Amino acid sequence: MKLNIALLPGDGIGPEIVDQAMKAVKAVAQKFNHELEYNEALTGAAAIDAVGDPYPEETHELCMKSDAVLFGAIGDPKFDNNPKATVRPEQGLLAMRKKLGLYANIRPVETFESLLHKSPLRRELVEGADFVCIRELTGGMYFGEKGRKDNGNTAFDTCIYTRDEVERILKLGYEFAAKRNKKLTVVDKANVLESSRLWREVAQEMAPNYPEIKTEYMFVDNAAMQIIQWPKNFDVMVTENMFGDILTDEASVITGSLGLLPSASVGIHTSVFEPIHGSYPQAAGKNIANPIATILSAAMLFEYAFDLKEEGKLIRDAVAASMIEGFVTEDIAEGPAQSTSAVGDWIAHWIEKN
Amino acid sequence: MKLNIALLPGDGIGPEIVDQAMKAVKAVAQKFNHELEYNEALTGAAAIDAVGDPYPEETHELCMKSDAVLFGAIGDPKFDNNPKATVRPEQGLLAMRKKLGLYANIRPVETFESLLHKSPLRRELVEGADFVCIRELTGGMYFGEKGRKDNGNTAFDTCIYTRDEVERILKLGYEFAAKRNKKLTVVDKANVLESSRLWREVAQEMAPNYPEIKTEYMFVDNAAMQIIQWPKNFDVMVTENMFGDILTDEASVITGSLGLLPSASVGIHTSVFEPIHGSYPQAAGKNIANPIATILSAAMLFEYAFDLKEEGKLIRDAVAASMIEGFVTEDIAEGPAQSTSAVGDWIAHWIEKN
Ligand SMILES: [Mg+2]
Ligand SMILES: [Mg+2]
Known part of the structure; x- marks a missing residue:
C-alpha cells in the first residue's frame, strides 16, 4: 500500500x-x-x-x-x-x-500494567479499563456567539448545535461501538439544556438503526463520577465539545499514564x-x-x-x-x-x- | 440563643x-x-x-x-x-x-478515616483531603435564554453572568478562604469563554483586597484532573453553576462517603x-x-x-x-x-x- x-x-x-x-x-x-x-x-x-x-x-x-x-x-x-x-x-x-x-477528537483510555501503580485510582478499579472518548470539536459553546453587554459588565457565551453536527458525531460513535464492545454512552445534560435535548433526541432517533449496540444516556455530572468509580463500565463515550474537554482530561489521568496517551482528530x-x-x-x-x-x-x-x-x-x-x-x-x-x-x-x- | x-x-x-x-x-x-x-x-x-x-x-x-x-x-x-x-x-x-x-451552594469535601477504603482513590492521595466547593447556583447556562431555531433543528443555550453575580459569589469564596487555609481556587475557562473572562477579571480586581489569601486560577478541565490527582491541594474552590455541577459531583465521590455528605445553600x-x-x-x-x-x-x-x-x-x-x-x-x-x-x-x- x-x-x-x-x-x-x-x-x-x-x-x-x-x-x-x-x-x-x-x-x-x-x-x-x-x-x-x-x-x-x-x-x-x-x-x-x-x-x-x-x-x-x-x-x-x-x-x-x-x-x-x-x-x-x-x-x-x-x-x-x-x-x-x-x-x-x-x-x-x-x-x-x-x-x-x-x-471529532478521539482519545482511547487504556492502562499499562507497568504504570498502574501511578494511577490515582485503586488498582482493581482501573486495571483493564479500556474505553474511547469521542469529543465533538467544532461546535458548542467554544465556537458560539460570545460577547459583552452593559458596558462590559455582562458577559455571555452561546452553546449551539445543529442536528447535522450531532448526527455526524453520533454516527462516528456508533461506528466505534460497533467495532468494539457494542456500547455507546451519550453524555449530555438533557434535564436542563436545550442543546442537550437535541443531542438526546437525535440519539434516540438513531439508536434503533444500531440494534446490536446498547445506547446508554448519562448526565455529564454523573459521568464525571462514573469515570472515577467504574471506569471499566465504559466502552465508547460521545459528547459535545466542552463536556468532552472536561471529561477527556479527567479520563486521561485515571490511567496513571497521562504522558503516554495518543489521540486522533478526524x-x-x-x-x-x-x-x-x-x-x-x-x-x-x-x-x-x-x-x-x-x-x-x-x-x-x-x-x-x-x-x-x-x-x-x-x-x-x-x-x-x-x-x-x-x-x-x-x-x-x-x-x-x-x-x-x-x-x-x-x-x-x-x-x-x- | x-x-x-x-x-x-x-x-x-x-x-x-x-x-x-x-x-x-x-x-x-x-x-x-x-x-x-x-x-x-x-x-x-x-x-x-x-x-x-x-x-x-x-x-x-x-x-x-x-x-x-x-x-x-x-x-x-x-x-x-x-x-x-x-x-x-x-x-x-x-x-x-x-x-x-x-x-451559592456550599459542599464541604471531607474524608472519614473509617470509610477511606471505600474511596476509588488510593488512600495516601485522599487521606486528609479537606476542601469546600462553592458553586454559583442561580446564573450561567442553566438559567440563560435557550431555545430552538430552524424548525427545531438547531438548539441553543446561553451562559450569562453579570459582574454583580460574580462579585457576590467570589466574596463568599474569599470569606470562606479567610476562615480556612487562605487559598481560593477560581475555576473557569477564561482561555475560551467570555463569561469566564468576566469571572477572572472580577477575581483579579478583588484579589488585592484579600492580601492574606492566595488566589489561584484554574481551567475547568485542569480542575477535573487535579481533584483526582491532588485533592489535598484545594482549600476553597469557587466556580460558576455548570462547572460547579460537574466538579462538585466529581469531588463528592473521591471521599468514598457520597451518602454522608451535607451541603448548604446560602x-x-x-x-x-x-x-x-x-x-x-x-x-x-x-x-x-x-x-x-x-x-x-x-x-x-x-x-x-x-x-x-x-x-x-x-x-x-x-x-x-x-x-x-x-x-x-x-x-x-x-x-x-x-x-x-x-x-x-x-x-x-x-x-x-x-
Ligand atoms: Mg482540555
Ligand atoms: Mg450534579
Missing part, C-alpha cells in the same frame, strides 16, 4: 518525538512492504518565526494531499509571556482543525494523529522527552487512516515490550532512564525483529 | 432522616441552653399531593420567617415515569432556590441545609436509610446560620464516634447494621453524654 504522510513536528519537544515515531513508522512500513512517502511542514511557533503564520497555506496544502497527518505539539513560552503578540502558535491548531474539518478531510501532551518546552532539545504517546499516535494512524490493524498492533506491542523491559525515559523509569532517541531506536528495532 | 428552624422533610426517605437530624439538634440545643422552635412544612411530591404545588406559598412564608431551613430530599418515581405530569417535585427545589435567593434570605443525596424512594419507610448526611447538614446549620461552632463540632464528633464504633446503617456497616432511628438515637445520646 502507498502511505503518504504529512509530518508537522511543531514546537518544543515536537521534532524529537515525531522523529522517534517515524522510526517506528518506517520499520513497520518496511516490514509490511508499504511504500512510504512523507513530507514535513511548518506549524506553530516555528511557522510564525519562519513565515509569520502558525498554519501556513503551504502546510495546509500538504495536509490536504496527504493520507494522514502526524503532529507533534505546538506552543512556545515566548508567546505566552507576551500579551501583545497578535498571532499565537495555538491559533495554528485551531486553523488546522477548522480547515481540515476535524469535527473529520471531513485528512485526519490528524498527535499525543495529548503539550510541547513541554523545558525539555526541548535535551533528548529526555517521552516519545511513547507520539509512537502510539502513529499506531492509531495505521489503524484509523489506513485500516492497517496488524501494523498498528505491532507498534503497540513494541511499546508494551519497551515498558515491560523498563527501557523507558526518565518520567516513567523505575531503573536507569533512557534517552528519547534510544527509546525510539529500541522500539523500531523490536518491530524489525518481531 | 433562640433558634427558629423550618423543617422541610420532603419525599422518600426525607422524613425519616430529618427526624434523626432533629434528635441531634434537640440534644445540642438542650445541652447549650438554646431555645429551639421548629415548624414543619410541605414540599416536593408530598406538597403536590396535598395542595398541588411543590413549594406552596405557606411553606415559603415559613422559610422566610425562620432562621434556617433543614431540608430532607425531594423526588418521587411516580412523577419521573409520567411524562404528562405538568408539575414535578424538583420544581419545588428550583422555586425555593429562586424565592429564597440562594445563589443567599439573600434564609439558608437551606440538606444532604447531597436524593430521596431514595426504594428505602422510604424501611428505617434503613443512612441519616448521617442530614445530621451533618444540621451541624452546618449551627455553624453557618447561627455561627455556633461548638454546637456544630459536637454533632460532628458524635457522628465520627458512631462511625468509629461501627454503629451505622447497612450501606456502610462492616459488622451488624443498625436502623436509621437507632443511629439517630445513638448520636443524640452521645451528644447528651459528651
